[in-house]
Amino acid sequence: MRNFVFHNPTKYVFGKDTVKKIGEEIASFGSKKVLLVAGGGSIKKNGVYDTVVDSLKKHDIQWVELWGVRPNPVLSKVREGIEIAKKENVDGVLAVGGGSVIDTAKAIANGVFVDDVWKLYLRKNPLKPTKALPIYVVLTLSATGSEMNGTSVITNEEQKVKWSYRSITNYPKVSIVDPTVQFSLPQRQTANGGSDSLSHIIESYITGKPTDTTVYFDEGLMRSIIDNIDRLMIDPKDYEARASFAWAATLAFNGLSLTGLGGDWAA
Missing domain, CATH: 1.20.1270 (Substrate Binding Domain Of Dnak; Chain:A; Domain 2)
Known part of the structure; x- marks a missing residue:
């Protein structure tokens, strides 16, 4: 057996009717305003969006939104999110979606503190992140495991490369997984x-x-x-x-x- 260190700081909240706990969980970590990151709109059709925003309102958490994250998330969307996060002075990033949405949220959360977020993903001499905004997750698609790991994978459309990076700063503070939201x-x-x-x-x-x-x-x-x-x-x-x-x-x-x-x- 090889030597290893196992450390996973993500709080994992699992089960029926747990999505409504997201506001309480975010408040417990001290965030007052979050950037809500989402994909193509399915969360509005299945009711997850309404449950999330109702919970945010209940716990006096403000939010702004970034929509349009697509499968195999792209750098341009990350940069758009970073600009919104800085302009709106958010103190947390909330991913409501699957792995692509979560990876985008991770990149945004780290990217607000560096001059160029892509430097984190470089194969040679990558920038080492030292801090990130708190990351929160409501999972809507089980697949990548990004809800409880420190990895983010992003595609640079201009360079036509898809690279990843791992960091302790990428781990969500809390991830909520309600299997019933995946029924549809x-x-x-x-x-x-x-x-x-x-x-x-x-x-x-x-x-x-x-x-x-x-x-x-x-x-x-x-x-x-x-x-x-x-x-x-x-x-x-x-x-x-x-x-x-x-x-x-x-x-x-x-x-x-x-x-x-x-x-x-x-x-």
Whole structure:
């Protein structure tokens, strides 16, 4: 077994009707005004947006919004968010969405404190972040595990490169995961999320010298993901299957599945 350090500071709030807790959680960390980052508008159709803003209002938290984050998030949207965050003097960033939205929020939260956010992602001599705005998450799509890890992946459209960086400053302060908000996902998105989660585990599972505890843990996660994705293809509103998959997807890339193994995704 390789030496490792496991440290994950994200508070993880899981279960039914937990989205309405986001205002309380943000207030507990002292933020008064947040930048709400979102994708294409599905959160308005499924009611998540209304639940979030009602909770923010209840706890006297102001917010401004950045919409239009797309899959494989781009640098130009990050820069747009940084400008809004600076102009509006926000003291937190709230991601309401899946991995692309969360990764964008992470980049914005770090980017307000550096002269050029892309320098954080450089392969050679990257800028090392020293601080970031608090990051908060309401997850709407289980796949990347970004809700409980320190990684952000962004595409630079001009340079046509997609790079990542890892930092303790990228970990969300709190992530809320209510499996019921994923009931309305298209089956293709659910299946893609399962494939994404599996890829994280397999990449480390086949790398380096096996260690029993982590290998058995990873095998259990893979079985859980496969079994529950199969169930969700039959019934997208199977709560136990949806909940089991959501938790497994988080565990697939929050650091535990990598301990002692190494691999490209190891922290």
